[in-house]
Amino acid sequence: MTKKILLNSLLFIVILVASALMLLPKMLDKSMNPVSEHAPFVVSKEAQALHNTLIVGDWHADSALWNRDLKKTYDYGHADIPRLQAGNVALQMFTTVTKSPSGQNYDSNETGANDNITALAIVQRWPIKTWSSLFERAMYQANKIKDLEKRDPENFMLIESQYDLGIFLLKRVNNPKMVGGLIGTEGSHALDGNLDNVERLYENSFRMMSLQHFFDNKLGGSLHGTSGAGLTEFGRQAIDEMQRLDIIIDVSHSSENVVKDVLSISNQPLVISHTGFNGYCKSPRNISDSLMIEIAEKGGLIGVGFWDAAVCDNTPRSVAEAIIYGIGLIGAEHVALGSDFDGTITPGFDTSELVAITHELLELGLGKEEIRKVMGENMLSFLQDNLPKT
Numbered sequence: 001m002t003k004k005i006l007l008n009s010l011l012f013i014v015i016l017v018a019s020a021l022m023l024l025p026k027m028l029d030k031s032m033n034p035v036s037e038h039a040p041f042v043v044s045k046e047a048q049a050l051h052n053t054l055i056v057g058d059w060h061a062d063s064a065l066w067n068r069d070l071k072k073t074y075d076y077g078h079a080d081i082p083r084l085q086a087g088n089v090a091l092q093m094f095t096t097v098t099k100s101p102s103g104q105n106y107d108s109n110e111t112g113a114n115d116n117i118t119a120l121a122i123v124q125r126w127p128i129k130t131w132s133s134l135f136e137r138a139m140y141q142a143n144k145i146k147d148l149e150k151r152d153p154e155n156f157m158l159i160e161s162q163y164d165l166g167i168f169l170l171k172r173v174n175n176p177k178m179v180g181g182l183i184g185t186e187g188s189h190a191l192d193g194n195l196d197n198v199e200r201l202y203e204n205s206f207r208m209m210s211l212q213h214f215f216d217n218k219l220g221g222s223l224h225g226t227s228g229a230g231l232t233e234f235g236r237q238a239i240d241e242m243q244r245l246d247i248i249i250d251v252s253h254s255s256e257n258v259v260k261d262v263l264s265i266s267n268q269p270l271v272i273s274h275t276g277f278n279g280y281c282k283s284p285r286n287i288s289d290s291l292m293i294e295i296a297e298k299g300g301l302i303g304v305g306f307w308d309a310a311v312c313d314n315t316p317r318s319v320a321e322a323i324i325y326g327i328g329l330i331g332a333e334h335v336a337l338g339s340d341f342d343g344t345i346t347p348g349f350d351t352s353e354l355v356a357i358t359h360e361l362l363e364l365g366l367g368k369e370e371i372r373k374v375m376g377e378n379m380l381s382f383l384q385d386n387l388p389k390t
C-alpha cells in the first residue's frame with residue numbers, strides 16, 4: 001500500500017515537472033517579447049489608404065528564435081505571417097540569434113560570460129547538436145524559415161536572389177498578401193570560428209550577416225563588449241568571403257572601430273539592420289551620427305528600431321521622429337525600418353500595427369514619396385542591387 005502511494009506521488013511529481021517544462025517555452029516567449037499596453041491607434045483614412053499601397057520592409061526580426069509556428073497567429077510575441085500580412089509587410093529579414101551573455105546590457109559584456117541561448121535551446125527542446133554549436137543554432141532557425149515556404153507557399157516565399165525578388169514581386173501582383181522572407185545572422189560567432197562556414201551559411205540561404213552581437217568575438221569588438229577593438233585579421237578574411245558571395249554586411253552592434261575598418265575595406269554598401277540615431281536619442285545602443293553619414297555616403301541603409309534604447313521611447317510617434325531626424329541627417333534614400341521584433345524588446349506595437357508609423361510620418365509632414373522609401377522601397381532597391389543575381 002505504502003509503496004503504491006509512493007509510486008503515485010512520484011508519478012504525480014514527474015507529470016507536474018513535465019508539464020511545467022512543456023509550458024516554459026511559451027512563458028519565456030510571452031514574458032520576454034511583450035508589447036506595451038495601448039488603446040487601438042487612431043489612423044487617418046489618408047494614412048491607411050497610403051499604407052495599403054506601400055511595399056513595407058523590415059530589416060530585423062528574431063522571430064525564429066522562439067517555438068511559435070510562424071504560419072499561425074498568436075496573441076503574444078511580435079511577428080508571424082498572419083500579423084505581417086495584417087501590417088502589409090512585403091519583405092521581412094529573419095535574423096538568427098546564437099549567443100547572448102547572461103546579464104546582457106548595452107555598456108559592457110564579457111566574451112566569456114555564461115550564455116543564455118544554450119538554456120533556451122534546451123528548454124525549447126531544440127536538437128542536441130544545437131546545444132553546443134552556434135553554427136547549428138543558426139542553421140536550425142534558418143531551417144524553420146525555409147520550412148515555412150514549403151508549408152505555407154500561398155503566403156510566404158523565401159528570397160535568395162535578385163531573380164527571386166522579381167518572381168516575388170510578380171506573385172504579389174495577384175496575391176498582395178504574399179510575404180517575402182530573407183535570412184540573416186545576429187553576429188558572426190555563428191561561424192564557430194571557421195571561415196568555411198560562411199559559404200555553408202550562404203548555401204543554406206543566409207543573405208545577410210552581422211559581425212558582432214553583445215560581446216567581442218573572433219571578428220572584432222562589439223559596441224557592447226569590453227575592448228572597443230576594430231576588425232581582426234579573421235574579421236577581414238570573413239568580410240572578404242562574405243563579399244565574394246554577395247552576402248550583405250550588417251554592422252549593427254559592432255564597435256565604432258569595427259564600423260570604420262569595414263567602411264575602409266568594403267567594396268559594397270553596408271546595412272545597420274536595427275539601430276537609432278545618437279543625435280535623436282543619445283544611447284549606448286547607437287553609434288555616432290558622423291559614422292552614419294559615412295555609411296550613407298557609401299550607399300548604405302540604416303534600419304530604425306522600434307524600442308526605447310534605439311529611439312528613447314517605443315511609440316509610433318518616436319519611431320517616426322527618429323526616421324525624420326535620420327532623413328535630415330543622411331537623406332531619405334538611406335533610412336529604413338529595423339524593428340528588432342521578437343528580440344526580447346518591448347515595442348509599443350506589433351507588426352500588424354505598422355500603419356501607425358505611416359500615420360505619424362504623415363502627421364509630422366513627411367511627403368508621400370519619402371514615406372514610400374523609408375517604409376520599404378529603399379530596402380527593396382537595396383536588395384535588388386545587392387543580392388546575388390540568381
Ligand SMILES: [Zn+2]
Nearest residue numbers: 186253274343
Ligand atoms: Zn540585435
